[in-house]
Amino acid sequence: MPLGTGVSARTSHQAQILRLLRDVGACTHAQLVDFAEIGRARLAVELDELGAAGLISHGGKSRSRGGRPSPVVELGHDLRFVGVDLGATSVAVGIANSQLDLICFEEEPSDIREGPKKVLAQVHDLIAKLVATTAVAGISGIGVGIPGPVSYRDGVSVSPPLMPGWSQYPVRDQLAREFRCPVRVDNDVNVMALGERWGGVAKGMDDFLYVKIGTGIGSAMVMKGAVYHGAAGCAGDIGHIKVTDDVPCACGKRGCLEATFGGAALARGALAAAHAGQSPVLAERLATNRELTAVDVGIAAQQGDPVAVALIRSGGRDLGRVLAGLVNFMNPPLVVIAGGVSRLGHPLLAEIRQTIYSESLPLATSNLPIVLSEIVETAGVLGAVYSASELIFSTP
Amino acid sequence: MPLGTGVSARTSHQAQILRLLRDVGACTHAQLVDFAEIGRARLAVELDELGAAGLISHGGKSRSRGGRPSPVVELGHDLRFVGVDLGATSVAVGIANSQLDLICFEEEPSDIREGPKKVLAQVHDLIAKLVATTAVAGISGIGVGIPGPVSYRDGVSVSPPLMPGWSQYPVRDQLAREFRCPVRVDNDVNVMALGERWGGVAKGMDDFLYVKIGTGIGSAMVMKGAVYHGAAGCAGDIGHIKVTDDVPCACGKRGCLEATFGGAALARGALAAAHAGQSPVLAERLATNRELTAVDVGIAAQQGDPVAVALIRSGGRDLGRVLAGLVNFMNPPLVVIAGGVSRLGHPLLAEIRQTIYSESLPLATSNLPIVLSEIVETAGVLGAVYSASELIFSTP
Numbered sequence: 001m002p003l004g005t006g007v008s009a010r011t012s013h014q015a016q017i018l019r020l021l022r023d024v025g026a027c028t029h030a031q032l033v034d035f036a037e038i039g040r041a042r043l044a045v046e047l048d049e050l051g052a053a054g055l056i057s058h059g060g061k062s063r064s065r066g067g068r069p070s071p072v073v074e075l076g077h078d079l080r081f082v083g084v085d086l087g088a089t090s091v092a093v094g095i096a097n098s099q100l101d102l103i104c105f106e107e108e109p110s111d112i113r114e115g116p117k118k119v120l121a122q123v124h125d126l127i128a129k130l131v132a133t134t135a136v137a138g139i140s141g142i143g144v145g146i147p148g149p150v151s152y153r154d155g156v157s158v159s160p161p162l163m164p165g166w167s168q169y170p171v172r173d174q175l176a177r178e179f180r181c182p183v184r185v186d187n188d189v190n191v192m193a194l195g196e197r198w199g200g201v202a203k204g205m206d207d208f209l210y211v212k213i214g215t216g217i218g219s220a221m222v223m224k225g226a227v228y229h230g231a232a233g234c235a236g237d238i239g240h241i242k243v244t245d246d247v248p249c250a251c252g253k254r255g256c257l258e259a260t261f262g263g264a265a266l267a268r269g270a271l272a273a274a275h276a277g278q279s280p281v282l283a284e285r286l287a288t289n290r291e292l293t294a295v296d297v298g299i300a301a302q303q304g305d306p307v308a309v310a311l312i313r314s315g316g317r318d319l320g321r322v323l324a325g326l327v328n329f330m331n332p333p334l335v336v337i338a339g340g341v342s343r344l345g346h347p348l349l350a351e352i353r354q355t356i357y358s359e360s361l362p363l364a365t366s367n368l369p370i371v372l373s374e375i376v377e378t379a380g381v382l383g384a385v386y387s388a389s390e391l392i393f394s395t396p
Numbered sequence: 397m398p399l400g401t402g403v404s405a406r407t408s409h410q411a412q413i414l415r416l417l418r419d420v421g422a423c424t425h426a427q428l429v430d431f432a433e434i435g436r437a438r439l440a441v442e443l444d445e446l447g448a449a450g451l452i453s454h455g456g457k458s459r460s461r462g463g464r465p466s467p468v469v470e471l472g473h474d475l476r477f478v479g480v481d482l483g484a485t486s487v488a489v490g491i492a493n494s495q496l497d498l499i500c501f502e503e504e505p506s507d508i509r510e511g512p513k514k515v516l517a518q519v520h521d522l523i524a525k526l527v528a529t530t531a532v533a534g535i536s537g538i539g540v541g542i543p544g545p546v547s548y549r550d551g552v553s554v555s556p557p558l559m560p561g562w563s564q565y566p567v568r569d570q571l572a573r574e575f576r577c578p579v580r581v582d583n584d585v586n587v588m589a590l591g592e593r594w595g596g597v598a599k600g601m602d603d604f605l606y607v608k609i610g611t612g613i614g615s616a617m618v619m620k621g622a623v624y625h626g627a628a629g630c631a632g633d634i635g636h637i638k639v640t641d642d643v644p645c646a647c648g649k650r651g652c653l654e655a656t657f658g659g660a661a662l663a664r665g666a667l668a669a670a671h672a673g674q675s676p677v678l679a680e681r682l683a684t685n686r687e688l689t690a691v692d693v694g695i696a697a698q699q700g701d702p703v704a705v706a707l708i709r710s711g712g713r714d715l716g717r718v719l720a721g722l723v724n725f726m727n728p729p730l731v732v733i734a735g736g737v738s739r740l741g742h743p744l745l746a747e748i749r750q751t752i753y754s755e756s757l758p759l760a761t762s763n764l765p766i767v768l769s770e771i772v773e774t775a776g777v778l779g780a781v782y783s784a785s786e787l788i789f790s791t792p
Contacts, residue, residue, distance in 0.1 A: 012433055037408055042435060149759055158759060207627065219725070223624060230727025231603065234759045241721040242755050253755070322721065325637040329615070329722055331626025359638050359649070363545055363554060363630045 007053040007140070008182060008392040013038055013046050018055060018393040021075045022100065028070035047073060054078060055392075075099065081388040082130075082142040082179075084123055085188065085380030088112050088162075088215060091119065093126045094381035095134060100198060100389060104130050105381060112147065115165035116174075124178055141392045142175055142183045143384035145191030149234045155185040158233065161250070184391040188212075188380060189236060190227040192338060192373075193220035195383030200375040202336055209332040211238075211323065212339035215263040221330060226390075238326070243318045257322055261315030263294040263341050269311045270297050279307035298344040309347055316348045320355025327360040327368065338373030403449040403536070404578060404788040409434055409442050414451060414789035417471045418496065424466035443469060450474060451788075471495065477784040478526075478538040478575075480519055481584065481776030484508050484558075484611060487515065489522045490777035491530060496594060496785060500530050501777060508543065511561035512570075520574055537788045538571055538579045539780035541587030545630045551581040554629065557646070580787040584608075584776060585632060586623040588734060588769075589616035591779030596771040598732055605728040606769075607634075607719065608735035611659040617726060622786075634722070639714045653718055657711030659690040659737050665707045666693045675703035694740040705743055712744045716751025723756040723764065734769030 009015035016036045021027060027035075033043055050056040054076045075098035083102075085092040089112070094105040106129075110122055131139070148160025155172025157163065176183040193210035196202045202210070202222070210220040219236040221228045228235050239258040240251055249259035259265060270292040274282040281300040286292050300308035323335065337352065353370050360368075373379060405411035412432045417423060423431075429439055446452040450472045471494035479498075481488040488503040502525075506518055527535070544556025551568025553559065572579040589606035592598045598606070598618070606616040615632040617624045624631050635654040636647055645655035655661060666688040670678040677696040682688050696704035719731065733748065749766050756764075769775060 038434075039438060042438075221725070223619065228619060228726075230760070231729035231763065232727055232759050234757060235725065235727040237724055237727070237757055237760070238721075240757055241724050242717060321638060325634070325718065325721060326725055328633055328637050329617070329631065329725070330624070331628055331631040331633070333627035361630060361633055361636055363628050364626070364633070367627065 007055055009055070009395055010049065011046065012395055013042070014050055014055075015394045017046060017050065018075065019390075021056065021073065022098070022389060022393065025099070026072050026074035028072050030070040032073070078137050079140045079392075080136045080138065081385040081392075082127055082139055083381040083384030083386075083388065084127070084142065084144040084175075085191070085384055086110075086112060086119065086123070086144065086146050087188070087380070088147055091123055091126065092378075092381050093123065093130060094378065094385060095130050095136060096382075096385040096389075100382070100385055102378065102382065102385070104134050105378060106130060107377070112163055112166075116169040116171060117165070120171065120174060123175070127179070139179050139181045141181050141388035142179060143191065143387035143389075143391070144171060144175065144183065144185045145188035145380050145384050145387075146171065146185060147188045149232075149237065150185055150187045150190075152186055152229045152233045155183065182388075182391050184387050186227070186229075186387060187218070187220075187233070187236070189218035190220045190229070191383035191387055192379040193222050193227060193336075193383065194386045195375060195379035195381070196336055196338065196373055197222060197225075197383075198386045199382050200336075200373055200379060201371050202334060205334055207332055208334035208336060209323075209326065209330060210336045210338065211319075213262055213319070213337065213341035214339040216258045217262045217319065217339075219326075221332075238322055241322050243322060257318060260318045266294040266297045266311055266315060266341065267292050270300075270308070273307045273311070279305055281305040282307065294341050294344065301347060302345060312344055312348050313351050316351030317355050320352040321359060323352065324356045324359035327356055327364050331364045333368070335368065335370045336373050337370065338376075338379065340376075342372055343376070403451055405451070405791055406445065407442065408791055409438070410446055410451075411790045413442060413446065414471065417452065417469065418494070418785060418789065421495070422468050422470035424468050426466040428469070474533050475536045475788075476532045476534065477781040477788075478523055478535055479777040479780030479782075479784065480523070480538065480540040480571075481587070481780055482506075482508060482515065482519070482540065482542050483584070483776075484543055487519055487522065488774075488777050489519065489526060490774065490781060491526050491532060492778075492781040496778070496781055498774065498778065498781070500526050501774060502526060503773070508559055508562070512565040512567060513561070516567065516570060519571070523575070535575050535577045537577050537784035538575060539587065539783035539785075539787070540567060540571065540579065540581045541584035541776050541780050541783075542567065542581060543584045545628075545633065546581055546583045546586075548582055548625045548629045551579065578784075578787050580783050582623070582625075582783060583614070583616075583629070583632070585614035586616045586625070587779035587783055588775040589618050589623060589732075589779065590782045591771060591775035591777070592732055592734065592769055593618060593621075593779075594782045595778050596732075596769055596775060597767050598730060601730055603728055604730035604732060605719075605722060605726060606732045606734065607715075609658055609715070609733065609737035610735040612654045613658045613715065613735075615722075617728075634718055637718050639717060653714060656714045662690040662693045662707055662711060662737065663688055666696075666704070669703045669707070675701055677701040678704065690737050690740065697743060698741060708740055708744050709747045712747030713751050716748045717755060719748065720752045720755035723752055723760050727760045729764070731764065731766040732769050733766065734772075734775065736772075738768055739772070 056073050079098035081096045083094045091110040092107040094102045149158045157166040159167050172183045172185045189212045202208045206225045217239040219238045240256040242255045244255040247259040249256035273279045274286045285296045297308045452469050475494035477492045479490045487506040490498045490501040545554045553562040568579045568581045585608045598604045602621045613635040615634045636652040638651045640651040643655040645652035669675045670682045681692045693704045
């Protein structure tokens with residue numbers, strides 16, 4: 001089993017150089033001198049050290065557009081980043097090369113409620129399997145996304161709801177010990193936002209607001225190319241913003257956004273409507289499947305069921321109101337809507353958009369695209385490999 | 397009339413060095429080498445250029461704690477930054493030395509509704525007067541805070557409400573031409589937040605949420621030591637976040653935060669209560685002063701008037717609800733409450749605190765001070781001189 005390569009940037013210049021090579025590809029020495037604002041002598045020292053560590057390799061195609069040819073460097077060909085996306089009911093793992101292209105990806109059912117020992121053993125086996133099948137020589141770093149609040153600094157979950165055994169469990173340190181490489185652990189929505197920025201609709205955007213509507217609702221604030229984590233690492237946790245005085249929430253308070261919208265709230269609303277005889281379509285689906293989920297609401301809405309359409313519209317309006325306030329506050333240049341429930345079709349996105357556009361400041365919305373995520377399955381893993389590269393490409 | 401010195405940092409290393417000297421005072425060459433991660437030879441080149449421009453001077457007291465003595469540098473003694481704080485009914489100007497200590501400060505009544513030509517002429521005269529009385533040799537830069545939305549990039553107000561003639565007026569370019577120095581224009585709340593960070597309760601805090609309750613309500617998000625401006629420069633504009641379905645707002649929508657709280661809303665509420673015979677205290681103050689303001693509400697509340705107390709509590713709860721959502725979203729380590737209306741006494745701060753603590757996530761509030769601003773009169777000017785120094789101490 002190949003273990004970690006144990007190398008990372010040692011100076012901030014090295015970190016700058018590595019990120020540039022990741023983001024734009026091979027560069028000439030001249031380009032690096034310009035970008036990093038260092039002399040050629042200093043650059044040579046940094047490149048020697050990076051080369052000896054295998055973080056860069058010399059050669060590659062020049063991008064020079066005339067003038068005296070300048071030597072070219074690119075990222076080391078053997079760099080491999082592992083991304084782990086832990087969900088409530090599944091675990092996905094991928095391995096990426098130095099340019100963060102996924103060279104393999106695998107997803108398995110899993111149950112986060114079985115606790116960290118069992119789930120991390122599954123993660124370990126999945127990584128080992130992919131490493132073996134793709135003949136990886138060494139792992140440079142691992143990024144992990146976990147549902148619920150994460151202490152970014154300590155690499156542990158902090159009091160995640162409905163995840164027994166995970167609070168304060170040393171996820172980062174255990175994986176780092178097992179694979180002998182640096183590991184970064186973050187909240188799953190933050191990680192997905194980084195994936196969307198690397199390979200999705202937010203590509204190249206330094207600032208945007210990312211909103212994930214799954215069973216619950218979370219968000220990530222991307223600023224200057226990085227996720228803003230906040231003091232306790234829970235920035236973006238918008239699911240318990242109060243939107244009404246009614247409706248008890250699982251958190252113990254009343255009127256939280258998640259109590260009125262998200263996969264769980266839609267399922268509850270659908271069940272109530274089916275039992276009350278308000279929706280023959282939902283009642284029929286309940287009789288057939290013995291349960292109702294947000295997917296059933298989406299299908300019923302597509303069939304024109306007025307109750308299902310009303311559930312989606314009302315939820316979209318509640319979410320839209322929260323987002324309208326956040327758009328005023330953050331004034332982002334882009335809002336990305338992601339997560340399984342975001343795929344419920346036109347009525348949802350239309351309602352969210354209409355609410356934001358009508359309730360936010362004209363100045364904040366005059367030039368604001370509100371779009372669906374473009375990468376559904378791999379956003380988490382892609383963000384996790386990006387997160388791992390950020391860890392290696394920064395000073396300790 | 398002395399004009400601009402026309403000098404500023406030319407490289408990012410120079411900018412780093414200047415900011416360090418501003419923030420911590422005199423430094424040895426050894427400290428600068430460590431901080432800026434550059435070789436001694438390169439440092440010498442940068443320091444020569446900074447010295448020739450008058451941005452630094454050699455000498456000063458060494459802070460070395462033993463070891464071989466290292467030469468010491470500090471900021472140029474002649475650096476002078478001008479701060480301008482434009483309010484709705486006043487204009488304040490101050491001049492600071494290189495360490496951003498105010499060496500003079502003056503405030504005059506003014507009416508922003510008289511338009512930019514008249515108000516900027518008053519600003520010009522006030523600056524000229526202070527420059528003359530304090531024998532300033534040259535102005536390094538000017539910072540300006542303006543009420544309402546500002547395009548940070550273009551240095552102009554953008555559609556500010558109740559400020560005829562100001563939209564798109566070239567405030568920055570006019571002052572830059574008149575005083576031949578760099579000028580930075582920003583929203584007044586953003587500028588006050590920088591002042592609070594430089595010399596108030598947020599001193600040394602890289603991240604915090606600053607909330608100003610004046611006639612209206614605004615906020616500033618400070619992140620990594622800088623104000624986050626957002627895509628259109630209107631980040632922090634929370635006065636028109638919807639808090640209710642009732643109450644028409646001056647902006648044309650219904651239920652905005654400013655429609656239910658802030659100086660104007662309190663005055664409206666007080667007037668209605670006085671006319672309706674619900675508050676003898678407010679009715680008496682109205683009869684005496686022929687008008688009612690937020691100050692009257694504060695005095696009436698201190699006298700135990702239940703209507704005044706209820707107005708403050710209800711407004712504090714509305715603001716607290718908005719802030720509870722923003723605290724969940726941003727997870728700041730500190731919330732600063734500022735502005736004239738924040739001085740209404742204990743019931744207001746108590747209500748804001750209680751609402752935030754009860755409606756935000758426990759993780760986001762477990763370690764969250766919510767405090768009153770410590771600098772009331774000079775926050776705007778102090779932030780403006782800081783803003784001017786940021787402009788000079790950064791690369792163009």
